[in-house]
Amino acid sequence: MDTIKKENAPHYINPYLGGVLLGMLLLLTIYITGRGLGASGAVKSTVATTAKIVTPQDAKANAYIGRYITDDHSPMYTWLVFESLGIFFGGLLSGVIFRRVGKPRIEHSSKISGNKRLIFATIGGILFGIGSQFGRGCTSGAALSGSGTFAVGGIIVMFAIFGTGYAVAWLFKKLWI
Amino acid sequence: MGPLIPNGIITGDWNFVIAILLGVAFGFILEASGFSSSRNIVGVFYGYNFVVLRVFFTALIVTMVGLMYFDYFGWLNLSQIFILPTFWQPMLVGGIVMGFGFIMGGFCPGTSFTAIAIGKIDALLFTVGLYVGIGIFSLAFPLFADFYNSGNLGNITVTDLTGIDASWLALAFTFIALAAFWITMLIEKKIRKKITDYKF
Numbered sequence: 001m002d003t004i005k006k007e008n009a010p011h012y013i014n015p016y017l018g019g020v021l022l023g024m025l026l027l028l029t030i031y032i033t034g035r036g037l038g039a040s041g042a043v044k045s046t047v048a049t050t051a052k053i054v055t056p057q058d059a060k061a062n063a064y065i066g067r068y069i070t071d072d073h074s075p076m077y078t079w080l081v082f083e084s085l086g087i088f089f090g091g092l093l094s095g096v097i098f099r100r101v102g103k104p105r106i107e108h109s110s111k112i113s114g115n116k117r118l119i120f121a122t123i124g125g126i127l128f129g130i131g132s133q134f135g136r137g138c139t140s141g142a143a144l145s146g147s148g149t150f151a152v153g154g155i156i157v158m159f160a161i162f163g164t165g166y167a168v169a170w171l172f173k174k175l176w177i
Numbered sequence: 178m179g180p181l182i183p184n185g186i187i188t189g190d191w192n193f194v195i196a197i198l199l200g201v202a203f204g205f206i207l208e209a210s211g212f213s214s215s216r217n218i219v220g221v222f223y224g225y226n227f228v229v230l231r232v233f234f235t236a237l238i239v240t241m242v243g244l245m246y247f248d249y250f251g252w253l254n255l256s257q258i259f260i261l262p263t264f265w266q267p268m269l270v271g272g273i274v275m276g277f278g279f280i281m282g283g284f285c286p287g288t289s290f291t292a293i294a295i296g297k298i299d300a301l302l303f304t305v306g307l308y309v310g311i312g313i314f315s316l317a318f319p320l321f322a323d324f325y326n327s328g329n330l331g332n333i334t335v336t337d338l339t340g341i342d343a344s345w346l347a348l349a350f351t352f353i354a355l356a357a358f359w360i361t362m363l364i365e366k367k368i369r370k371k372i373t374d375y376k377f
Contacts, residue, residue: 010211015228018210019235025202026236027243031252032187032195034180035259037203039287043307047315064318082193084290086200091291093201094208100295107214107297110374121215121299124282125289125306126313127274132286133314134271134325136261139285140203142268144233146261148240150334150343153263160272162221165280169222172280176219177372 011098026148033079036145040132042084044068048075064133109176120175135160179253204291213292215283215299216375222280224368225375227361234354241347259332266328282306 012018029037048068051059052075060069068075095101108117132138135157137146143161146154181187187195210232211217220226247253279285282303284292289307292300318325336343 012211013209015231019232022236023239031179034183047311065315082196083200086197087204087290090201090204091208091294094205095295121303122306124278125303126310127278129307129310131271131274134267151261157272164276
């Protein structure tokens with residue numbers, strides 16, 4: 001039984017090693033660029049780019065997205081877009097090495113259907129997208145990079161995300177276990 | 178002395194190459210730690226897998242303590258690094274909304290990118306959701322622009338707020354994290370016995 005379990009077990013690195021590597025990467029990033037890591041900013045740039053292409057006048061006039069629209073270059077030409085492309089390829093590289101890259105598939109608990117998982121993944125994404133704008137960043141930019149540099153806002157976001165997660169976990173228990 | 182790019186030691190031309198390389202390392206670490214699986218991630222909320230807490234808190238210890246050493250050795254001018262501005266009311270609300278998104282979606286933005294890379298359709302839809310959510314936020318922005326800019330405390334750190342030196346904060350956090358590692362290890366052992374529908 002034990003051997004079967006071991007063969008099927010996904011090969012993840014030790015979480016404390018992962019944490020040390022992530023911390024060193026964040027330090028290196030701050031040392032080189034003066035700023036931390038991020039992820040939601042790249043999606044914001046994609047929204048700005050779409051707006052610029054589809055409705056250029058409205059995009060410029062928009063009180064939020066407008067400040068990312070300039071005439072000289074695309075809103076995609078930002079640090080976080082390139083970094084996020086890297087995140088994708090880094091994930092792919094790790095997936096190839098540890099043999100986790102596979103056919104398009106939906107991961108879900110056996111208690112819910114694949115479609116239900118997709119619906120909740122989409123709603124979750126929408127909420128995370130909205131929340132990250134109020135929060136001035138997501139788990140990477142605000143909670144991790146913010147807290148790591150002792151920023152009060154980062155710590156607020158970190159506690160709010162995880163605190164809420166714990167507070168409402170029972171409501172969504174059926175989705176997961 | 179760092180930070181290298183703001184001080185002109187590395188020129189801006191390299192900025193995007195560096196961005197991709199740092200991103201690759203970030204994505205690699207996230208995926209290799211198991212964050213390309215939503216079920217690994219939400220384990221932190223149900224007690225069956227605390228990998229998120231372990232990676233996140235360890236990274237914070239290394240960063241906080243590391244910044245103290247970088248400052249001590251004179252490698253990095255801490256007054257030049259970016260401090261996330263604090264708008265406490267919208268950031269608190271934003272965090273709560275993200276908390277709901279996290280437990281419903283099972284990913285955060287960075288982890289969803291790595292999950293797409295290995296073929297997860299649920300992660301792809303999560304990212305589409307992010308895009309839609311930010312689009313909705315932008316369109317509706319005039320409705321809550323005042324709230325968005327409320328509670329502005331500027332680029333303050335915990336040291337600015339409390340007067341406690343950053344090195345003591347780093348030390349205190351290290352002890353909190355170590356205690357959390359130990360307690361969650363005990364919780365995890367207990368809860369894993371009851372869970373069958375999940376591979377560890």
